[in-house]
Amino acid sequence: MTIPFNKPYMTGNEAGFIAQAHANRHLAGDGEFTKKCHSWLEEQTGSHKALLTHSCTAALEMAAILANVQPGDEVIMPSYTFVSTANAFVLRGAVPVFVDIRRDTLNIDESLIEAAITERTRAIVPVHYAGVGCEMDTIMDIARRHDLLVIEDAAHGIMSTYKGRPLGSIGNMGCLSFHETKNIICGEGGALLVNDPQLAQRAEIIREKGTNRNQFFRGEVEKYTWVDIGSSYLMSDLSAAFLWAQMEEAKSITAKRLNIWQHYHAAFADLESRQLVRRPVVLPECRHNAHMYYLLLPNIAARTQLIRHLKQRDIGAVFHYVPLHSSPAGQRYGRAHGELHVTTDMANRLVRLPLWVELEATQEVAIEAAVKLSRSNAYKS
Numbered sequence: 001m002t003i004p005f006n007k008p009y010m011t012g013n014e015a016g017f018i019a020q021a022h023a024n025r026h027l028a029g030d031g032e033f034t035k036k037c038h039s040w041l042e043e044q045t046g047s048h049k050a051l052l053t054h055s056c057t058a059a060l061e062m063a064a065i066l067a068n069v070q071p072g073d074e075v076i077m078p079s080y081t082f083v084s085t086a087n088a089f090v091l092r093g094a095v096p097v098f099v100d101i102r103r104d105t106l107n108i109d110e111s112l113i114e115a116a117i118t119e120r121t122r123a124i125v126p127v128h129y130a131g132v133g134c135e136m137d138t139i140m141d142i143a144r145r146h147d148l149l150v151i152e153d154a155a156h157g158i159m160s161t162y163k164g165r166p167l168g169s170i171g172n173m174g175c176l177s178f179h180e181t182k183n184i185i186c187g188e189g190g191a192l193l194v195n196d197p198q199l200a201q202r203a204e205i206i207r208e209k210g211t212n213r214n215q216f217f218r219g220e221v222e223k224y225t226w227v228d229i230g231s232s233y234l235m236s237d238l239s240a241a242f243l244w245a246q247m248e249e250a251k252s253i254t255a256k257r258l259n260i261w262q263h264y265h266a267a268f269a270d271l272e273s274r275q276l277v278r279r280p281v282v283l284p285e286c287r288h289n290a291h292m293y294y295l296l297l298p299n300i301a302a303r304t305q306l307i308r309h310l311k312q313r314d315i316g317a318v319f320h321y322v323p324l325h326s327s328p329a330g331q332r333y334g335r336a337h338g339e340l341h342v343t344t345d346m347a348n349r350l351v352r353l354p355l356w357v358e359l360e361a362t363q364e365v366a367i368e369a370a371v372k373l374s375r376s377n378a379y380k381s
């Protein structure tokens with residue numbers, strides 16, 4: 001591909017910080033760079049405690065353990081999400097209950113959540129699609145009234161806010177991803193934001209294989225031992241060194257992405273007014289991070305045609321999630337609440353365009369021109 005769908009961005013400082021971690025001879029987790037990243041995340045999000053993990057999947061698994069979900073318990077989430085959102089809870093024996101999404105933001109439709117709550121419901125897992133916040137005030141209010149936990153899947157959401165509050169810092173817990181396809185990266189990586197101070201001590205233990213090793217290192221206990229269930233969820237300090245280089249430039253990375261996003265948005269306004277595409281919707285209470293630029297086509301045939309047209313011009317454009325309720329494992333382990341018409345419809349019509357920091361203006365223009373040509377020649381349905 002002349003213009004790939006994604007190209008991971010490096011600030012230039014990654015290798016130097018990795019060399020420093022190498023020189024420190026601290027390669028395991030919770031070294032100097034992990035500590036820097038923890039402080040940065042706590043400052044950036046206002047979360048009580050940030051804990052680096054080796055993936056967002058790991059952070060979601062930790063959250064499922066911390067939420068104490070038991071076999072047969074139910075967890076409400078959208079079907080239009082990545083498998084890890086559901087898998088983390090299925091691993092605990094819980095049942096994902098899939099709720100439809102909103103037509104505008106493609107986030108979970110908060111007006112449908114309450115009807116999906118049963119005796120067995122323990123948690124709600126909103127996913128902030130494309131880094132645009134869910135309707136968190138309503139979701140938090142429902143959770144409070146029904147005594148449920150809220151775990152934000154903020155894998156797309158670093159540097160985004162909802163009513164001024166950073167995504168991932170609003171629910172009891174939030175999960176971030178630093179996978180190389182996300183905005184701030186280290187290859188494979190993630191973080192658990194523990195916003196509820198009551199969960200913080202257990203979170204450290206679960207992350208350290210069920211031991212109180214962190215307390216031992218702080219001199220709070222005399223020896224460290226096995227005290228709870230857990231696993232090895234830490235990020236190596238080598239990865240944290242890479243991540244630190246990215247965190248230092250998180251503001252400029254976000255600004256550059258937003259710039260490209262805004263160019264696309266302006267370029268496709270005309271196609272939208274002619275009803276040839278629909279552009280993303282960002283509600284006024286949300287500041288987003290330009291994680292993604294997508295278009296909604298009139299139907300699946302039009303989407304297939306557009307992807308093919310772009311591919312012929314060496315431009316990488318891709319669709320996104322296969323809704324979990326329609327997947328083999330989703331059907332085996334989960335349950336759909338209602339028909340999920342919007343989920344099915346949107347999943348069939350969405351296409352994502354290249355959006356990465358070093359995408360050049362000439363490439364942007366070429367992509368815009370190719371989309372416009374394809375849509376203007378298309379049979380309008």
Ligand SMILES: *Cc1c(COP(=O)(O)O)cnc(C)c1O
Binds near residue numbers: 057082
């Ligand atoms: C990327 C992603 C994840 C998983 O992140 P990893 O760090 O790759 O484990 C989870 N949820 C959503 C919504 C994602 O996009």
